[in-house]
Amino acid sequence: xxxxxxxxxxxxxxxxxxxxxxxxxxxxxxxxxxxxxxxxxxxxxxxxxxxxxxxxxxxxxxxxxxxxxxxxxxxxxxxxxxxxxxxxxxxxxxxxxxxxxxxxxxxxxxxxxxxxxxxxxxxxxxxxxxxxxxxxxxxxxxxxxxxxxxxxxxxxxxxxxxxxxxxxxxxxxxxxxxxxxxxxxxxxxxxxxxxxxxxxxxxxxxxxxxxxxxxxxxxxxxxxxxxxxxxxxxxxxxxxxxxxxxxxxxxxxxxxxxxxxxxxxxxxxxxxxxxxxxxxxxxxxxxxxxxxxxxxxxxxxxxxxxxxxxxxxxxxxxxxxxxxxxxxxxxxxxxxxxxxxxxxxxxxxxxxxxxxxxxxxxxxxxxxxxxxxxxxxxxxxxxxxxxxxxxxxxxxxxxxxxxxxxxxxxxxxxxxxxxxxxxxxxxxxxxxxxxxxxxxxxxxxxxxxxxxxxxxxxxxxxxxxxxxxxxxxxxxxxxxxxxxxxxxxxxxxxxxxxxxxxxxxxxxxxxxxxxxxxxxxxxxxxxxxxxxxxxxxxxxxxxxxxxxxxxxxxxxxxxxxxxxxxxxxxxxxxxxxxxxxxxxxx
Ligand code: ADP
Ligand code: MG
Numbered sequence: 252x253x254x255x256x257x258x259x260x261x262x263x264x265x266x267x268x269x270x271x272x273x274x275x276x277x278x279x280x281x282x283x284x285x286x287x288x289x290x291x292x293x294x295x296x297x298x299x300x301x302x303x304x305x306x307x308x309x310x311x312x313x314x315x316x317x318x319x320x321x322x323x324x325x326x327x328x329x330x331x332x333x334x335x336x337x338x339x340x341x342x343x344x345x346x347x348x349x350x351x352x353x354x355x356x357x358x359x360x361x362x363x364x365x366x367x368x369x370x371x372x373x374x375x376x377x378x379x380x381x382x383x384x385x386x387x388x389x390x391x392x393x394x395x396x397x398x399x400x401x402x403x404x405x406x407x408x409x410x411x412x413x414x415x416x417x418x419x420x421x422x423x424x425x426x427x428x429x430x431x432x433x434x435x436x437x438x439x440x441x442x443x444x445x446x447x448x449x450x451x452x453x454x455x456x457x458x459x460x461x462x463x464x465x466x467x468x469x470x471x472x473x474x475x476x477x478x479x480x481x482x483x484x485x486x487x488x489x490x491x492x493x494x495x496x497x498x499x500x501x502x503x504x505x506x507x508x509x510x511x512x513x514x515x516x517x518x519x520x521x522x523x524x525x526x527x528x529x530x531x532x533x534x535x536x537x538x539x540x541x542x543x544x545x546x547x548x549x550x551x552x553x554x555x556x557x558x559x560x561x562x563x564x565x566x567x568x569x570x571x572x573x574x575x576x577x578x579x580x581x582x583x584x585x586x587x588x589x590x591x592x593x594x595x596x597x598x599x600x601x602x603x604x605x606x607x608x609x610x611x612x613x614x615x616x617x618x619x620x621x622x623x624x625x626x627x628x629x630x631x632x633x634x635x636x637x638x639x640x641x642x643x644x645x646x647x648x649x650x651x652x653x654x655x656x657x658x659x660x661x662x663x664x665x666x667x668x669x670x671x672x673x674x675x676x677x678x679x680x681x682x683x684x685x686x687x688x689x690x691x692x693x694x695x696x697x698x699x700x701x702x703x704x705x706x707x708x709x710x711x712x713x714x715x716x717x718x719x720x721x722x723x724x725x726x727x728x729x730x731x732x733x734x735x736x737x738x739x740x741x742x743x744x745x746x747x748x749x750x751x752x753x754x755x756x757x758x759x760x761x762x763x764x765x766x767x768x769x770x771x772x773x774x775x776x777x778x779x780x781x782x783x784x785x786x787x788x789x790x791x792x793x794x795x796x797x798x799x800x801x802x803x804x805x806x807x808x809x810x811x812x813x814x815x816x817x818x819x820x821x822x823x824x825x826x827x828x829x830x831x832x833x834x835x836x837x
Contacts (some may be wrong), residue, residue, distance in 0.1 A: 255566040262755045266411050270404040276401050280515060282475060285410035287511035289468040291416050291495035292504060293461025296421060298493065299501020299554075301457045302437040303353065304361040306489045307368035311462040313484025314341045314377055315469025320387040320479045321380065321604040330393050334470050338463055345462035345698030349455040361411075368489045371464075375481040380782060386480025391472045406475055413471065414508075417464055420701035422504045424460075427637040428693045431683055433457055437675050441638050442674040447662040447691035456697055474654030497549050500554015509556050516837055517543065568680065568730040574710040577692045580665060580753045585649045589614045589756055589787050590635065595644035597630050606811035608643070612756070617778065619798040619819075622808035623831065628791040629671050630760050631808070635789075636668050637661040641769075648756065663691060667754025669745035671761050671791070677734020681725060681744050684733045686716040719747040724773060739765035743774070757781070759790040763797050775801050799823070 270278050270604065290308050298304050322328040328336075352363040376384045392401045393409070400406045424430050432448045438451040471620035473479050482488075486805035491514065499510020521536035529535060597605040605627040612618045620628050633639040635646055637658035646654045653661050667688070675684050689712045696706035720729055723743045728736060733744055742762055749757055759778075763771050771794070778788060778801060792798045798805065800818045807815040807822060809831045815822060822828055 253423055255444055255564055263415065266415075266426050270407050274773070275403065278407050280519065282407050283408050283828060284508070284511050284515050285407075285414040286468045286472050286475070287495060288414050288508045288514060289471075290461065290492050291499060291511045292414075292417055292421055292507035293464035293494035295499070295501050295504060295507045296425070296433070297344055297461040298459055298496075299496055299506065299575065300425065300437075301339075301433050301454065303454060303458065305364040305458075305461070306361060306486060306493055306596075307348075307364035307371075308465045308492045309484045309486070309489035310368045310371035310527050311341050311345065312469035312472065312488075313371060313467030313481070314344060316473040316484065317381055317469075317481045320390050320469050320473045323391055324387055324389055325380070330391065330470075330474060334401035334467070335465050337470050341466035342459055343712075346455065349363055349458040353451070353458060357671045364489075365486060365633060368486045372481050382480070383403065383543040384481060386478060388478040390473055390477040390479070390799065391769075392477060399543055403475075406407050412454045413467060417467070418508070421464075423696060423703045424701045425504070427705055428686075428690060429453070429456070429548040429697050429700055431679070432690060435687055436678060437453045437477050438674060438676045441658070442670070443687065444658040445636060445638070445662055445668055445670075446688055446748070447659050449657075460697065463797060469674045472760075476792050487625050488787045494544055498544065498551070500551075500556030502553060502556050502560060505559075506554050506556035508510070509559065510554065510655055513555060528553070546637075549598075568682075569713075571682070571713050571729070572710050574707070577689065577711050577715050577753075580692060580755070582665065582755055587650065588612060588647075589649060590637065591645075591647040592631070592791065593645040593647070595631070595634055595646060596626070596642045597634055598641060598642045598781060603811050605634065608808070608811070608813050610806045610816060612789050613786055615782065616803045617782050617790065617801060619802035619805045620789060620808065621798060621805055621822075622814070626808040627811040628808055629760055630811075632668065632671075632760055632791065636666055636758060662752070665755030667749035667752040667756070668758040669742065669760055669762060671764075673738065673741045673745060675733040675741055675744055678732055680730050681720055681733050681747075682713065682716050682729050683737070685719050685748045685751050686712050688719070688748035689715050689753075691752060716747075716751050719751040720744075721776060722750060723747045737765070739767070739770060742766070743770075744811075746774075746777075755787065756788055757788045759788065761791050761793060762796050763792060792812070 269281060289314055294305065294308055315337045318340055319333035321337065323330055331423060342635060355363055373757060375381055381387060384753065392399045394400065395409065398405070400409060425434065432443050432453055435443045436450065436454065444450055445487060462714055476605070493516050495510035498509060498513060499508070500506035506517065517570055518540060521539050525535040526532050528611055547555065590612040592610050595608045597602065608631060608717045620631060622628055630639065637656055637660070641654050645652055646664065648661065648664050651664065652663055653664060666680055693708050693712050693799060695708050699705045717729060720726055723746055725740065725747065725751045733741060736744065742765060746762060761776055766774060775797065782788065802819055805817065805819055808830050814831060815825045815828050817825070
């Protein structure tokens with residue numbers, strides 16, 4: 252940890268002294284690298300971490316640059332005021348574009364970003380007021396505390412101060428309540444939505460954040476260059492920013508700086524080298540540059556940062572510190588049943604996966620949902636938790652109809668769940684995965700996280716997550732990457748994550764699958780102790796011995812229909828059940 256810090260401090264010191272001895276040309280390059288890093292940083296978050304590909308970031312840089320260029324030259328506004336106006340404009344445009352485009356999946360999103368990247372470029376070029384394709388010149392230099400930052404060496408300090416601040420804020424953001432959710436976006440929306448994250452909203456927040464970084468970069472660019480035209484804000488530059496983020500690598504915020512440096516220096520070097528080598532002028536550097544990009548993408552999928560990180564000392568995991576417990580979630584304490592499934596039907600085309608199913612779960616019960624493979628048990632869970640829409644029927648939680656609500660709304664009402672097909676983020680530690688479960692128990696938003704004002708709450712969340720991990724007996728694996736655990740243990744991590752949400756109703760889909768005998772016994776003990784604390788549990792299970800000893804009541808499904816319902820002993824005696832299910836297994 253200290254040694255990793257040492258590397259960062261060393262780099263900051265190097266940045267601080269660079270302009271004192273470096274030739275002017277290097278300072279200019281470093282200025283551009285700083286500006287590019289800021290935009291690439293937004294893309295590391297948006298594309299690298301959150302998985303939303305954008306070719307259109309250059310347009311947001313353009314908004315930042317043009318707003319200040321226009322308002323300072325034509326209306327003599329202060330550049331500091333135009334920064335605020337630029338951020339507001341960018342925020343509004345990004346919100347609007349985000350609302351429309353982030354719903355798109357697959358290749359539609361990148362195509363949409365190309366479309367707006369191109370159209371904003373032509374807006375800049377065709378507006379008479381913005382100087383058309385010639386652009387706007389005579390932009391005043393920035394003044395800071397009475398000093399005009401005309402000199403590139405002075406401007407360098409401003410650029411790198413802002414860049415490092417953006418790196419710091421983004422690093423903080425990734426290591427927070429919202430950041431964990433952003434890192435989990437790539438693992439599919441079902442999981443984070445099940446823990447109360449409004450994924451659509453979160454994607455837009457990340458999109459706006461990335462756009463605002465680009466806007467600040469554009470504002471700094473305009474006052475550095477003191478002249479703007481549409482060229483640097485077109486789709487070519489948008490593609491280059493994406494290259495920077497991908498080539499640098501999404502593993503760390505430093506990937507943005509590495510990518511921006513690498514691409515800027517490489518282009519510069521090729522521009523000098525190739526004409527000398529070939530003995531003639533021409534844009535050869537673009538050809539070679541393209542080939543190099545293909546090679547880097549081929550051999551360093553996760554970016555060049557990965558290689559650098561391997562050489563640097565490994566950071567030790569943050570220790571979990573003692574912290575006061577998080578407040579328990581408000582409980583819905585219904586007089587009647589906690590969960591009511593009423594004549595629920597789910598059709599997939601011609602297949603009726605769940606057919607007119609009704610049952611109730613009363614508070615404090617452990618109810619088992621059993622049945623042969625394909626009976627419709629997991630689908631029933633998906634209907635209860637909102638992951639799938641109902642075809643017909645009603646689901647009530649604590650007396651309130653939740654049948655048409657999205658999963659994150661249902662999670663808010665106290666439902667915690669695990670998935671039959673484990674949905675953990677393999678590269679994140681067990682602790683971080685489980686902390687996602689506590690999402691609804693925290694409050695801190697993106698701004699608090701970026702400014703590191705969330706540390707007290709974060710310590711509570713981590714302590715709570717560590718307690719949930721201890722509860723399921725995996726403390727020794729707290730800092731292990733979840734993906735490196737055995738599948739049975741991953742299921743147990745899923746239970747810890749659901750427990751961290753402090754649910755009123757816990758849905759477990761085949762929790763004992765893949766566990767060894769002793770592990771199953773430990774799991775049964777855990778579930779019994781949860782029941783003793785008043786937890787209500789609905790579980791799907793295949794292992795008959797496991798459910799027989801554990802559950803208060805069983806609901807048996809076959810071909811989507813409810814076949815029988817009763818105590819484990821009654822079910823064991825039931826002839827129809829034996830025929831359809833037990834007989835087949837025994
Ligand atoms: P169980 O969990 O009881 O083994 P499922 O609920 O997973 O069964 O599946 C019930 C039936 O619905 C199966 O025939 C399955 O193939 C089908 N099914 C489940 N999910 C889908 C889906 N998303 N699209 C189409 N068919 C599905
Ligand atoms: Mg299933």
